[in-house]
Amino acid sequence: MTSRRSAVDSFDALLEPFTAGVNAKCLSRTLDGDFDALAAVLAPRADDEGGLLVVDDEMLGALRGVDTRAVEVLLEDRARLAALGREPQLNVITHYRRDTRGLPVSVDVHSFHVDRAPVEADTFLCTYAGASSEGLDDEDAMRIIDDPAIRAALRELHGRDEDFADFLAEGSFDLHFSKRSGATPFTFGVGHLWRLAVAWPGSPVTPCIHRAPDADARPRLMLIS
Numbered sequence: 001m002t003s004r005r006s007a008v009d010s011f012d013a014l015l016e017p018f019t020a021g022v023n024a025k026c027l028s029r030t031l032d033g034d035f036d037a038l039a040a041v042l043a044p045r046a047d048d049e050g051g052l053l054v055v056d057d058e059m060l061g062a063l064r065g066v067d068t069r070a071v072e073v074l075l076e077d078r079a080r081l082a083a084l085g086r087e088p089q090l091n092v093i094t095h096y097r098r099d100t101r102g103l104p105v106s107v108d109v110h111s112f113h114v115d116r117a118p119v120e121a122d123t124f125l126c127t128y129a130g131a132s133s134e135g136l137d138d139e140d141a142m143r144i145i146d147d148p149a150i151r152a153a154l155r156e157l158h159g160r161d162e163d164f165a166d167f168l169a170e171g172s173f174d175l176h177f178s179k180r181s182g183a184t185p186f187t188f189g190v191g192h193l194w195r196l197a198v199a200w201p202g203s204p205v206t207p208c209i210h211r212a213p214d215a216d217a218r219p220r221l222m223l224i225s
C-alpha cells in the first residue's frame with residue numbers, strides 16, 4: 001500500500017480511527033460465490049430503475065437459481081455494518097447518470113471526488129462484481145477548482161465575488177479532483193472491504209479521493225455505507 005492506504009487484517013482493525021495521514025483502509029478478502037451471475041440476474045431491473053437498483057434482503061431472499069454462498073456473504077456483510085448502526089445499501093449498477101450540464105466542473109460520481117458530511121462520517125465500500133471503484137492518493141491529485149482557468153470560469157458562472165465559496169460548496173465543485181499527469185489511480189478491487197475517510201469538520205485526516213469506474217458491459221454489484 002502507500003502512506004495514504006493501509007491493509008488491515010480484521011474487521012475490527014478497519015474500524016480503528018484514521019491516523020497518520022492514512023485515509024483508506026482495506027480488509028483484503030477472497031470471497032466464495034458467483035457474484036457476477038447474481039449481478040447479471042438483477043441487471044435488467046437496474047436498467048428499469050435508471051441504471052441503479054437498490055437491493056433489499058427480501059429481494060435477495062426471493063432470487064432463484066443464484067449462488068446461495070454469494071447471497072450469504074451479502075447478507076452477512078450488510079448485517080455486520082447494520083450492527084454498527086449504519087444503513088448499508090446494496091446496489092446493482094448498470095450505469096450512473098452523468099453530469100451533462102457542461103459546467104466547468106462535472107460533479108458526477110465518475111469524476112474523482114471526496115465525500116462530505118456535516119458530522120463525523122466515513123464510507124464503507126465493497127465491489128462484489130463488475131468493475132471496481134478507483135482511488136487516488138492525495139499526492140497524485142489536484143483540486144479542480146485550484147486550476148486558475150476553471151476557477152475563473154466558475155466565478156463567471158456565479159456572476160459575482162460575494163458568496164463564491166458558498167457557491168463552490170453548494171455545487172460540490174470544491175469536492176472534485178483531477179489526476180496529476182503521470183499518476184496512476186489505484187483500484188479498490190473485487191471482494192475487498194474498504195473504509196474511506198470522509199470530509200467532515202474536525203476530521204483528523206484528509207478525505208479519500210475516489211470515483212466510480214467507467215461503465216462497461218458488466219453490471220456492478222456493490223455495498224456502500
Ligand SMILES: [Fe+2]
Pocket residue numbers: 109113114115210
Ligand atoms: Fe463518493
